[in-house]
Amino acid sequence: MKMSRLFVQTLREFPSDAEVISHKMLARAGYIRKLTSGVYNFLPLMWRVLKKVEYIIRDEMDKAGAQELLMPFVQPKELWEESGRWGAYGGELMRLKDRHGREMCLGPTHEEIITAIARDILKSYKQLPTNLYQIQSKFRDERRPRFGLLRGREFIMKDAYSFATSQEDLEKEYQNMWQAYTNIFKRCGLDTKAVQSDSGAIGGSVSHEFMVITDTDAGENDVFYCDGCDYAANSNHAVSKLPQAVVDGGFTESKVVDTPATHSIEELCAFLNVPASVILKTLVYIVDKKPVLALIRGDKAVEETKLLNAVGGNEIRIATSGEIEEMMAENGFNAIPGFIGPVDENKKPIAKYGEYKVTVVADETIKELKNFVVGVNKNDAHRVGANFGTDLDLPEIIADIRLVEAGELCPQCGQPLKVTRGIEVGNIFQLGTKYSQPMNAVYLDSDGKTKPYIMGCYGIGVTRTAAAAVEAHHDEWGIKWPLAIAPYHVVIVPVSVKDELQMSVANKMYEELLANGVEAVIDDRDERPGVKFKDADLIGFPYRITVGKTITEGNVEFVTRQTGEKEAIKPEEAVKNVIEAVKSVK
Ligand code: ATP
Ligand code: MG
Numbered sequence: 111m112k113m114s115r116l117f118v119q120t121l122r123e124f125p126s127d128a129e130v131i132s133h134k135m136l137a138r139a140g141y142i143r144k145l146t147s148g149v150y151n152f153l154p155l156m157w158r159v160l161k162k163v164e165y166i167i168r169d170e171m172d173k174a175g176a177q178e179l180l181m182p183f184v185q186p187k188e189l190w191e192e193s194g195r196w197g198a199y200g201g202e203l204m205r206l207k208d209r210h211g212r213e214m215c216l217g218p219t220h221e222e223i224i225t226a227i228a229r230d231i232l233k234s235y236k237q238l239p240t241n242l243y244q245i246q247s248k249f250r251d252e253r254r255p256r257f258g259l260l261r262g263r264e265f266i267m268k269d270a271y272s273f274a275t276s277q278e279d280l281e282k283e284y285q286n287m288w289q290a291y292t293n294i295f296k297r298c299g300l301d302t303k304a305v306q307s308d309s310g311a312i313g314g315s316v317s318h319e320f321m322v323i324t325d326t327d328a329g330e331n332d333v334f335y336c337d338g339c340d341y342a343a344n345s346n347h348a349v350s351k352l353p354q355a356v357v358d359g360g361f362t363e364s365k366v367v368d369t370p371a372t373h374s375i376e377e378l379c380a381f382l383n384v385p386a387s388v389i390l391k392t393l394v395y396i397v398d399k400k401p402v403l404a405l406i407r408g409d410k411a412v413e414e415t416k417l418l419n420a421v422g423g424n425e426i427r428i429a430t431s432g433e434i435e436e437m438m439a440e441n442g443f444n445a446i447p448g449f450i451g452p453v454d455e456n457k458k459p460i461a462k463y464g465e466y467k468v469t470v471v472a473d474e475t476i477k478e479l480k481n482f483v484v485g486v487n488k489n490d491a492h493r494v495g496a497n498f499g500t501d502l503d504l505p506e507i508i509a510d511i512r513l514v515e516a517g518e519l520c521p522q523c524g525q526p527l528k529v530t531r532g533i534e535v536g537n538i539f540q541l542g543t544k545y546s547q548p549m550n551a552v553y554l555d556s557d558g559k560t561k562p563y564i565m566g567c568y569g570i571g572v573t574r575t576a577a578a579a580v581e582a583h584h585d586e587w588g589i590k591w592p593l594a595i596a597p598y599h600v601v602i603v604p605v606s607v608k609d610e611l612q613m614s615v616a617n618k619m620y621e622e623l624l625a626n627g628v629e630a631v632i633d634d635r636d637e638r639p640g641v642k643f644k645d646a647d648l649i650g651f652p653y654r655i656t657v658g659k660t661i662t663e664g665n666v667e668f669v670t671r672q673t674g675e676k677e678a679i680k681p682e683e684a685v686k687n688v689i690e691a692v693k694s695v696k
Contacts, residue, residue: 133258148255299592
């Protein structure tokens with residue numbers, strides 16, 4: 111490809127709406143253009159990268175024995191009603207109607223469709239196990255599309271689904287996919303960590319996410335891990351043992367006392383001269399429009415996904431102070447945040463908020479609290495010396511809703527946990543019969559009985575993986591693509607296109623590289639060398655061969671983008687280096 115013909119427009123600046131490196135770089139280097147919020151054009155350079163990521167995925171999935179198919183992007187409501195997700199999926203599901211008024215959605219994922227295909231075709235145990243996958247655009251109306259390709263609304267995903275007759279076979283396939291994923295990300299130039307995770311909207315019990323570890327904002331997940339053993343988990347699933355803490359408030363009598371202007375836990379601790387661990391903190395959340403009180407030790411925080419799982423809802427957010435005051439007023443109180451509690455000063459539980467019952471959930475660690483401090487829905491007052499059983503009952507729902515913190519102890523080996531951030535590039539789930547059961551997707555087993563398939567599903571964000579590679583490989587000048595997924599392998603830069611010797615050497619190398627299957631670009635533009643070098647660094651060609659004045663001594667400059675290393679070598683050697691490097695990643 112001649113640089114003068116390459117369909118690319120690099121920008122002088124980063125786009126103003128780009129927050130993370132991959133978005134900034136891909137936009138500035140001419141890989142992507144935004145069409146509308148969370149929806150991008152993949153321009154020729156980007157498309158070459160994506161096709162390479164897809165190639166690696168296909169290669170490893172096929173080697174692992176999975177078979178590729180392609181399902182429709184538009185899906186009928188009926189199948190989503192069968193699985194129960196039409197109502198459950200929430201705002202991310204983009205719903206639409208056809209001209210006959212039939213309801214449809216744009217596929218955010220394909221469990222329903224693949225399960226319907228399976229029940230139609232996989233009728234006998236003899237056809238199982240099997241694993242089917244596709245690579246396709248998905249649409250999710252994300253609440254906060256951001257970070258460019260890392261969290262788009264339309265994005266490309268590889269999704270695979272396995273069908274087995276037993277848990278044992280499912281687990282085998284889970285391990286098989288684990289290995290395939292490890293290979294895929296490695297070939298894409300990414301170091302990943304497999305971490306335990308919550309199963310979210312997809313459902314199922316056991317799941318792992320493959321994380322690219324980063325210390326930047328681009329990592330939307332907190333990952334807790336242990337250096338002492340292999341424990342690693344997403345914060346939405348992480349558990350820990352707590353170090354010793356004071357859990358007895360030491361108050362000898364239960365009574366309501368004045369605590370003026372103690373709006374925060376810190377202010378309350380200072381006023382009563384107690385540690386935060388003896389305060390029962392009450393937080394108000396809204397889960398699917400209904401209020402939920404979360405009770406937790408004052409020195410700990412609530413993990414929203416865990417809380418959501420404990421109450422069994424779809425969407426969760428913290429209540430606004432307006433909503434809290436409104437809820438209090440509906441219950442005959444005028445308390446503001448800071449003074450809320452599960453019971454009032456007369457020990458009467460909060461029963462109702464509007465037409466709904468208030469759900470109360472407690473973190474399991476509060477069971478240890480004694481003679482503690484708690485809000486009583488009265489401004490500037492708290493109960494001190496409170497105890498479960500006498501002053502208030504333990505709520506019906508007690509679960510682990512606590513957000514783990516670094517320094518708490520590993521649940522497996524007891525060493526202090528560490529925290530880092532990760533970009534989830536892929537995940538694997540053991541679904542069990544979550545879809546096959548409700549959708550009546552069954553096969554005839556060897557014992558003559560019909561049974562639902564035991565399923566697994568396995569996703570990789572193709573576009574997110576490419577963006578994660580930029581997060582992992584860049585410097586201030588631009589992208590440093592790993593060779594296997596670079597749009598082109600090498601750029602040849604003649605310093606002066608008017609110099610006949612430089613041009614003839616450059617052209618000869620170019621022809622030879624092409625003849626050997628190398629994807630090469632020759633920068634034939636009549637531009638200053640500085641401009642050409644800048645573009646080469648920004649676009650991120652893994653190798654640059656500069657043909658300049660030293661060609662009169664028989665040398666070119668060979669630059670390796672990843673390391674910045676520069677060598678003066680013979681043109682034949684430069685060509686050979688690139689050919690060999692490219693062979694090694696094919
Ligand atoms: P997340 O927690 O980041 O929203 P998810 O759990 O919803 O991801 P899955 O539904 O399991 O993700 O999708 C499989 C893969 O698709 C993810 O591992 C991720 O790489 C990719 N992916 C999911 N949502 C997006 C998105 N909005 N933009 C780009 N890639 C995405
Ligand atoms: Mg999601």
